[in-house]
Amino acid sequence: xxxCLTWEGQQFQGKAAIVEKLSSLPFxxxxxxxxxxxxxxxxxxxxxxxxxxxxxxxxDPIMGFHQMFLLKNINDAWVCTNDMFRLALHNFx
Amino acid sequence: xxxxxxxxxxWRRRRERSDYFxxxxxxxxxxxxxxxxxxxxxxxxxxxxxxxxxxxMSVDFKTYVDQACxxxxxxxxxxxxxxxKRRRALTRLYLDKATLIWNGNVVTGLEAxxxxxxxxxxxxxxxxxxxxxxxxxxxxxxxxxxxxxxSGTVKFDGNKQHFFNQTFLLxxxxxxxxxxxxIASDCFRFQDWASS
Numbered sequence: 560x561x562x563c564l565t566w567e568g569q570q571f572q573g574k575a576a577i578v579e580k581l582s583s584l585p586f587x588x589x590x591x592x593x594x595x596x597x598x599x600x601x602x603x604x605x606x607x608x609x610x611x612x613x614x615x616x617x618x619d620p621i622m623g624f625h626q627m628f629l630l631k632n633i634n635d636a637w638v639c640t641n642d643m644f645r646l647a648l649h650n651f652x
Numbered sequence: 653x654x655x656x657x658x659x660x661x662x663w664r665r666r667r668e669r670s671d672y673f674x675x676x677x678x679x680x681x682x683x684x685x686x687x688x689x690x691x692x693x694x695x696x697x698x699x700x701x702x703x704x705x706x707x708x709m710s711v712d713f714k715t716y717v718d719q720a721c722x723x724x725x726x727x728x729x730x731x732x733x734x735x736x737k738r739r740r741a742l743t744r745l746y747l748d749k750a751t752l753i754w755n756g757n758v759v760t761g762l763e764a765x766x767x768x769x770x771x772x773x774x775x776x777x778x779x780x781x782x783x784x785x786x787x788x789x790x791x792x793x794x795x796x797x798x799x800x801x802x803s804g805t806v807k808f809d810g811n812k813q814h815f816f817n818q819t820f821l822l823x824x825x826x827x828x829x830x831x832x833x834x835i836a837s838d839c840f841r842f843q844d845w846a847s848s
Contacts (some may be wrong), residue, residue: 563786570717576745594844599753599837599839600751607837609753611817611819611843614821623843625817629787640788641787643801645781645783645784645801647803
């Protein structure tokens, strides 16, 4: 319940808030294509994962995304304690 | 981008606020001069509340988050400036047993990191976005830890410019007077889409 999610810059803490955010995402269907993923153990026996890829929500154009997870082994199950998601929006002009 | 238009507007507003994340060559580094430039030190973080009401805990957590994120921003500025301008000092920001995955290549330990950064061509980084979260002590056996994700563009000498994403796991080494942050885990990737 101490897990954190940062979704496009918005911060959510705790299972309830996170589930509410993920359930309220405004699309009916979504497809992901993973371009690359990296995983490494951390000094304190967690796993840190980074995923880069593309997604398509409903009929919107394909967009790049980037997501990072921190996983912790609690009672033989892997739990996500931290999650950060960003779309790759690059129009800085 | 019908569905994500709301987020695009939010993003643009945030982007305007966070202009100071840009690293411009020649810009002086903002930090006090009394410490070695490569040490990232901050004021000690507040003690986590051991018990107490839900409200008190969330107020403490918010302060904790704010302080952790400020440390993260300062760290990121120093990291990329060091990477661009004082490359040889970069490994001072890593723990001895830190691991870096660079575009899928694993580099572990200070000696390997030193060799790696020496071999890497000179760089010009521009950070456009930064996210950070503190990691709850439940996950890290009471060691203060902050996760930072950055994205932006980089140009390595002799190569074309790339978009990049980088994730850091920063761990605090606290003394009574200050907190020194070091990288425990690092993951760096260019954003090269499968289709391009």
